[in-house]
Amino acid sequence: MATFLYKLGRLAFRRRHFVALIWVALLTLAGVGAASAPPAGTTSFSIPGTEAQKAFDLLEQRFPGQSADGATARVVFKAPSGEKMTDAGNKATVEKTVDELADGSEVASVADPYTGNAVSKDGTVAYASVRYDVSGMELEESTKHALEDAAEQARESGLTVEVGGDALQAVPETGATEIIGIAVAAVVLVITFGSLVAAGLPLLTALIGVGIGVSSITALAGALELGSTTSILAMMIGLAVGIDYALFIVSRYRAELAEGREREDAAGRAVGTAGSAVVFAGLTVVIALVGLAVVNIPMLTKMGVAAAGTVAIAVLIALTMIPALLGYAGRRVKPAGVKGGLLGRGRGARRGEQKDERKDEAEPAKANLGTRWASFVVRRPLAVLLLGVIGLGAAAIPASDLELGLPDDGSQPTSTTQRRAYDLLSEGFGPGFNGPLMVVVDAKGSAAPKDAFTQVSDEIEGLDGVVAVTPPAPNKGGDTATISVIPDSKPSSVQTEDLVHAIRDAGGDIEADTGAQTLVTGSTAMNIDVSEKLNDALLPYLVLVVGLAFLLLIVVFRSILVPLKAALGFLLSVMAALGAVVAVFQWGWLSGLMGVEETGPVMSMMPIFMVGVVFGLAMDYEVFLVTRMREAYVHGEKPSQAVVTGFKHGARVVTAAAVIMMAVFAGFIGSSESMVKMIGFGLAVAVFFDAFVVRMALVPAVLALLGKKAWWLPKWLDRALPNVDVEGEGLRTADERGSDPDEDRELVRT
Numbered sequence: 001m002a003t004f005l006y007k008l009g010r011l012a013f014r015r016r017h018f019v020a021l022i023w024v025a026l027l028t029l030a031g032v033g034a035a036s037a038p039p040a041g042t043t044s045f046s047i048p049g050t051e052a053q054k055a056f057d058l059l060e061q062r063f064p065g066q067s068a069d070g071a072t073a074r075v076v077f078k079a080p081s082g083e084k085m086t087d088a089g090n091k092a093t094v095e096k097t098v099d100e101l102a103d104g105s106e107v108a109s110v111a112d113p114y115t116g117n118a119v120s121k122d123g124t125v126a127y128a129s130v131r132y133d134v135s136g137m138e139l140e141e142s143t144k145h146a147l148e149d150a151a152e153q154a155r156e157s158g159l160t161v162e163v164g165g166d167a168l169q170a171v172p173e174t175g176a177t178e179i180i181g182i183a184v185a186a187v188v189l190v191i192t193f194g195s196l197v198a199a200g201l202p203l204l205t206a207l208i209g210v211g212i213g214v215s216s217i218t219a220l221a222g223a224l225e226l227g228s229t230t231s232i233l234a235m236m237i238g239l240a241v242g243i244d245y246a247l248f249i250v251s252r253y254r255a256e257l258a259e260g261r262e263r264e265d266a267a268g269r270a271v272g273t274a275g276s277a278v279v280f281a282g283l284t285v286v287i288a289l290v291g292l293a294v295v296n297i298p299m300l301t302k303m304g305v306a307a308a309g310t311v312a313i314a315v316l317i318a319l320t321m322i323p324a325l326l327g328y329a330g331r332r333v334k335p336a337g338v339k340g341g342l343l344g345r346g347r348g349a350r351r352g353e354q355k356d357e358r359k360d361e362a363e364p365a366k367a368n369l370g371t372r373w374a375s376f377v378v379r380r381p382l383a384v385l386l387l388g389v390i391g392l393g394a395a396a397i398p399a400s401d402l403e404l405g406l407p408d409d410g411s412q413p414t415s416t417t418q419r420r421a422y423d424l425l426s427e428g429f430g431p432g433f434n435g436p437l438m439v440v441v442d443a444k445g446s447a448a449p450k451d452a453f454t455q456v457s458d459e460i461e462g463l464d465g466v467v468a469v470t471p472p473a474p475n476k477g478g479d480t481a482t483i484s485v486i487p488d489s490k491p492s493s494v495q496t497e498d499l500v501h502a503i504r505d506a507g508g509d510i511e512a513d514t515g516a517q518t519l520v521t522g523s524t525a526m527n528i529d530v531s532e533k534l535n536d537a538l539l540p541y542l543v544l545v546v547g548l549a550f551l552l553l554i555v556v557f558r559s560i561l562v563p564l565k566a567a568l569g570f571l572l573s574v575m576a577a578l579g580a581v582v583a584v585f586q587w588g589w590l591s592g593l594m595g596v597e598e599t600g601p602v603m604s605m606m607p608i609f610m611v612g613v614v615f616g617l618a619m620d621y622e623v624f625l626v627t628r629m630r631e632a633y634v635h636g637e638k639p640s641q642a643v644v645t646g647f648k649h650g651a652r653v654v655t656a657a658a659v660i661m662m663a664v665f666a667g668f669i670g671s672s673e674s675m676v677k678m679i680g681f682g683l684a685v686a687v688f689f690d691a692f693v694v695r696m697a698l699v700p701a702v703l704a705l706l707g708k709k710a711w712w713l714p715k716w717l718d719r720a721l722p723n724v725d726v727e728g729e730g731l732r733t734a735d736e737r738g739s740d741p742d743e744d745r746e747l748v749r750t
Contacts, residue, residue: 001279001724002272009271009323013264016324023208023321030212033219048296050529051504055440055521062442062480070108071139073130073167075101075151076421077113078160078428084123085113093157098128100150106143108133125428132167144168151417164409164421164434181667185243185660192656193250197332201250201325206242209317213238213310230303232668232676236683237613238310240664241285241620244657245318248274248624250333251653253326257335267323273631274624275319276724280556281623282315284549285616291545292612295537297530300605304612311616370651374644374700381704388697392689395576398583404535405492405601406527410434411674426490430467435491435524439483439503441472443516449474452516453481459506460485465499491524492601500525531604538608545615546570555721556623557630559711565702566622569694574614576693577686578607585678594669594681603675606682613679614686621658621695625650629703630711639707643700651696658691 012019047053077094079085085094094113102110113119113126120126130147132139147167154161182203189199217231252274256266289311292304326333367375377384412419425433441456443449453472460483461469467488472481485503489495500520507518546567553563581602583589588599629646637645665687668680703710713721 001276005275005279005319006268006272008319009275010264010268012271012320012323013267013327016327019320019324020328023212023317027208027212027215030215030219034215037219037221047526047529047533048298050526050533051519052521052526052529055438055519056526058440058442058480058519059482059521062475062477063482070134071132071165071167071169073132073147073163073165074127074421074425075130075147075154076125076127076162076164076424076428077154078125078424079123080158080160085119085126086123089157090159093154093159094126094128097150097154097161100153101128101130101147104132104143104146106132106134106139120428122428125424127425130165130167139167160424162417162421162424164418164425168418179667181663181665182239184663184667188656188659188663189243189247192247192652193254193333195332195334197329198250198254198334201322201329201333202243202246205246205317205321205325206239206314208321209242209314210235210238210310213306213313216309217306224302226302226306230306232671233303233679234307234310236665236668236676236680237285237289237307238314240661241282241311241617242314242317243660243664244620245278245282245314246322247657247660248278248653249318249322250326251336253323254333254336255649257333263326263330267326271319271323273627277623277627278315278318280552280724281620282311283552284619284623285311285613287548287552288545288612288616291541291548292608294541294544295534295608297533300609307613368648368652370647370655371644373651373696374647377697377700378640378643378704381701384697385701385705388693388701389572392572392576392693395689396572396579398587399575399579401586402578402582402607403586403601404531404604404607406530406604408434408491408523408527410490410492411600430486430488431490431493432467432487432496435487435496436522437485437487437500437503437520437525438522439485440519440521441481441483441516442479442519443481443514444479446514446516448514449479449481449516452510452514453483455514456507456510456516456518457483459510460503463499463502463506465489465495465502487524491527496524497528500528527604534604534608538611541608542611545612549615549619553619553622554713554717555724557626557711558713558718558721559630560713561706561710562626562703565699565710566619566626569622569698570615570618570690572698573618573686573690573694574610576689577610577614577682578602580685581606581610581678581682584681595677603678605675606678609679610682610686613683614690617661617683617687618690618694621654621691622699624657625654625695625699626703633711639710640704643703647700654691654695658687661687661691 075097077085077090077097079087079090083090085091091114098110098112101107108131110131111118111129113128116129118127118129132143144167147163151161151163186199186203189202190196193199214231214235217226217234220226221231249270253266253270256269257263261269286308289304289308293301295301409418409422412422414420414423422434439456439460441453443452446452453474457469457472460466465488466485468486470484472483474481485499487496487499489499503518503520507520511517550563550567553566554560557563584591584594585596586599586602588596591599625646628650629642632645633639633642662684665680665684669677669684671677671680
């Protein structure tokens, strides 16, 4: 591996014009594809294998032409104080609004509140239901404006009018904080390298990689039904790993220059050593993201594959374009320890350095912070280990109160019309009205379908927690009917979940008696099924991803205990991060600072998504930091000294990489999409815990306690495993023999 990447790095350095041209051409091609691609259509959200999805498919089959997946809107009216919606003036305003809404070209139907029993018992609140032929993301802007204008005109009469539903669904925005995250990354890179040129290389390559990845996703969005959230998450992860991978290679290049190597050789060795770590770190991220397919939720699978593709592009760019740009930069990228004039160490500083050369030779260089910290941990490994584990355990405590759900209008900020409509409906009709359950009765196998419909309706009406049950509405064939059930609790409550299970249990008895099958669907039931499906898939997913990555790390580190320690450390960091997410988004701690206007259940996808992404990102630091330690150990240092050496060379870079990744993720906290906001916060916190507590404290403590046992590997397994030579031992051997690795055929196996 190291030899192949060494050759690749030198080739890219020499043929930099060709390499740069290829990547610019790919970026242009992807950009043209994105610009010429038709607008993305609806993003189908299906959950194969669930009852809610089965009922939804049955509705499309038995009730054709009703646009089961079409957008909906509820225009909610509230009368002024002392008036009622049944007053003549208010009634005229509502009827005029209904007529205006019905004129829309994409409108399938509009239900008049006064003929559809949609006025509250006290007469103060009424609503008109609007159904469209297409989904919310496919609605034309003119249709949305017509809906908003109709509501605004009704307000002019003195009524309070708000609009709920998904018809006003908008593409999520990330906000200015994303730019702030990139700016913070730029500042950290400048401080790390002391040079604008060296700092600009990781940013430039990361932006090119993300540009190619996101443009490709945009170009394929219509054909593959990729949602807007997919490109945002791909951008989030692609930026973070793209900057980090480039940072690792540029840092190693400067270290090789400091050892006196020629620039082309230094570029080759940087790609051969740090590049090997980048390849395996990228593989762990890709495995974790692609592994989301195990959950069998198509939308989540597409998000994972799209983000994995962006990570793969980031790896390829780091291995090829970084050495090419280093060739362009020439002497403007200084060796490690030599900074340019940017931070006050320009020509004058270098003249001073020349005067002090003899003094520097007589006095050993002062140990850097990473060396001092590692030396402290090696001296006090048990205390550091206990303190770190206890701290992460305390942070993870809120995770024991984790409640899962999917966002609805009730989780929107109170400043939005969707949230205000939600609150008005709860006020007028009860909290369960915002999450009605749709019961589908399939009586095709029943001898008496009408009797079966009636029995199901009566059975549901007698259950606890039910406010209202509408009469069965059969299809034209008379073999299927729908029944709407209004719970007495809000959609995201445990009581509503219990009611769904109670209806399904009752349906089993009814099927035995009548032969009619009872299915529960609707957005509320769909959310419940998603949460349960994700919970059931979490353990198999964890086993698959951690297992595959564990095998990969055994090959990288040629050790059993080091990969095991890496996996256990990851579990600690992800549990602590989940605890922080619960504390902020569910309990409301620091919610104002994070822009969380409404607390509630944690998004159902959050735990499994964090497990996948955080595991992949955590292995970045593990691979880069520990390969430096193994490199020192393989080259003859004692285990404890190898830990210190690894920190001497890697701590500064890993720290910078972690701060950059945290800044990029934190930038997405400003998103208008609650899912993106939550994921951005969760990943930023997880990187903090994993990089600064697990990798910087627990890893050296455990390795110091294990000593030589950390690098133990059974002899039979050692012989069976391929020698990937991540440490660049083959390059070192060739150097010691005085031969050119490009021409040496006796190097270690790649």
